[in-house]
Amino acid sequence: MAVSYTTRPFITAAFTALLALTTTLPARADDTLTVFDWSGYEDPAFHPAYVEKYGSSPDFSFFGDEEEAFQKLRSGFKADVGHPCSQSVVKWREAGLLEPLDTSRLTNWNDILPGFKSMKDLMTSADGTAWMIPFDWGNTVLTYRTDKVKPEEVASLKAFADPKFKDRVSIGDNVDDAYALASLAIGVKDWTTMTDAQFQEASAFLRDVHKNVRLYWTDNTDLSQAMASGEVDLAWAWNETAVTLQADNVPVDMKRDTTEGLSTWVCGYVRLKGGEGSEDKTYDYLNAITDPAVASYMVESWGYGHSNAKGMASVDPKILEEKGYADVDKFTHNTLFQAPMPTELRQKMIAEFEKIKSGY
CATH class of the missing domain: 3.40.190.10 (Periplasmic binding protein-like II)
Known part of the structure; x- marks a missing residue:
């Protein structure tokens, strides 16, 4: 923060020097x-x-x-x-x-x-x-290279686990987005009521997805570079990814109308x-x-x-x-909202996702 002082003519040289020194000290x-x-x-x-x-x-x-x-x-x-x-x-x-x-x-x-x-x-x-x-x-939504993937190939979120996309998939290194994807894929729209059986089913889906994963992205830059270079063709991504890639004329689009929906x-x-x-x-x-x-x-x-x-x-x-x-109502239609969930369930998700990423 800038500091301003008014110096009167009769202030001593020593005091002036002291004031000058205080302005150079690190900010608190x-x-x-x-x-x-x-x-x-x-x-x-x-x-x-x-x-x-x-x-x-x-x-x-x-x-x-x-x-x-x-x-x-x-x-x-x-x-x-x-x-x-x-x-x-x-x-x-x-x-x-x-x-x-x-x-x-x-x-x-x-x-x-x-x-x-x-x-x-x-x-x-x-x-x-x-x-x-x-x-x-915003959303976490299926995002794909339109020059390499046909819309009908990604009509369902189950495409993430389809062997045809082996080594061409990316999802976030983010437990919330991962289990939002898995919850939707097994038909769960409200993860706050997820049963243990549904949790096991969702985890099994993520294990199948893991077989196809080329990259677990941690920020949009990593994912955007991978999609722009052709390393990744199918991603579970935030709105930002498609928007920034489209601005660079990369043939990418979001698939908002998958059978199971998207996450908000x-x-x-x-x-x-x-x-x-x-x-x-x-x-x-x-x-x-x-x-x-x-x-x-x-x-x-x-x-x-x-x-x-x-x-x-x-x-x-x-x-x-x-x-x-x-239309905000349309925006959130057929969506899993990432609402606060029971702490115990989220801890289970965190532990299980670490195992899945390690191949277990």
């Missing part, structure tokens, strides 16, 4: 802001009001998936703001990793899409305490307990990322929806139609 920890995030979200276009006010973006540290982030935070890693998704909020809160949000300091709190406000345990707990402000939402998720920002940075900057950042002006950029350039209802309403209708957001 409580004058900084560290955001713990997915790679890519450091993009200044997601928080232009923050950059305008402070002259630069906050500091960022990155994680590959939410379980990695959870374990790192539990081991003592310090950051001020984190970016978990719907299925992890309860777990992070119950583990004592979060600080409540002061909604009176959140300029855009009342403009969050109504559907998010009604979701149990997403934004607030039963006692009304606010824990997360939603930011982005919402992610947002939380205050992390033990953060040593500026509380003022924390709220300035949360207000910047939920500013309605950010919505157009998010939808057009990343293919994701923005949480601010006013922002989404301001996006060019042609762009909303092109990206699939013109």
Whole structure:
């Protein structure tokens, strides 16, 4: 933070020198802001009001998936703001990793899409305490090379386990997306009610998928490069992958109308307990990322929806139609929503997915 001093003529030279020295000292920890995030979200276009006010973006540290982030935070890693998704909020809160949000300091709190406000345990707990402000939402969806794969070959999500796609498949190194795929493939739309028999069936499906996997991707850059080079023809991917590849004229498309459907998720920002940075900057950042002006950029350039209802309403209708957001009800039709699940079930998924990736 820049410091300004007014020097009067009668200040001694020694005192002037002391003032000059203090301006060169490192900033105190409580004058900084560290955001713990997915790679890519450091993009200044997601928080232009923050950059305008402070002259630069906050500091960022990155994680590959939410379980990695959870374990790192539990081991003592310090950051001020984190970016978990719907299925992890309860777990992070119950583990004592979060600080409540002061909604009176959140300029855009009342403009969050109504559907998010009604979701149990997403934004607030039963006692009304606010824990997360939603930011982005979208799909994990079958994505394929249109020059190598015919639409009829991927009419079902079971294509991921079809031997014809051996060594041509990629899914995320992400337990939530993996089990969203598996749940849909076996006909489960609400994973919060998954039985043990269904869990075993879903895990067996992922073992079949593993036989075809060329790459477990950890961020969009890895997957995009693999699809652009022709290394991967079929992927379980976020909207961003197809949007960025299409912008580079790579023949890729999303298959939203598979027999079993697709997965929908919402992610947002939380205050992390033990953060040593500026509380003022924390709220300035949360207000910047939920500013309605950010919505157009998010939808057009990343293919994701923005949480601010006013922002989404301001996006060019042609762009909303092109990206699939013109009708939110249609967008979420035939979908598995990645809602908060019982902690015990998620722990089972985490342990089993590690075995599956290891070939067991």
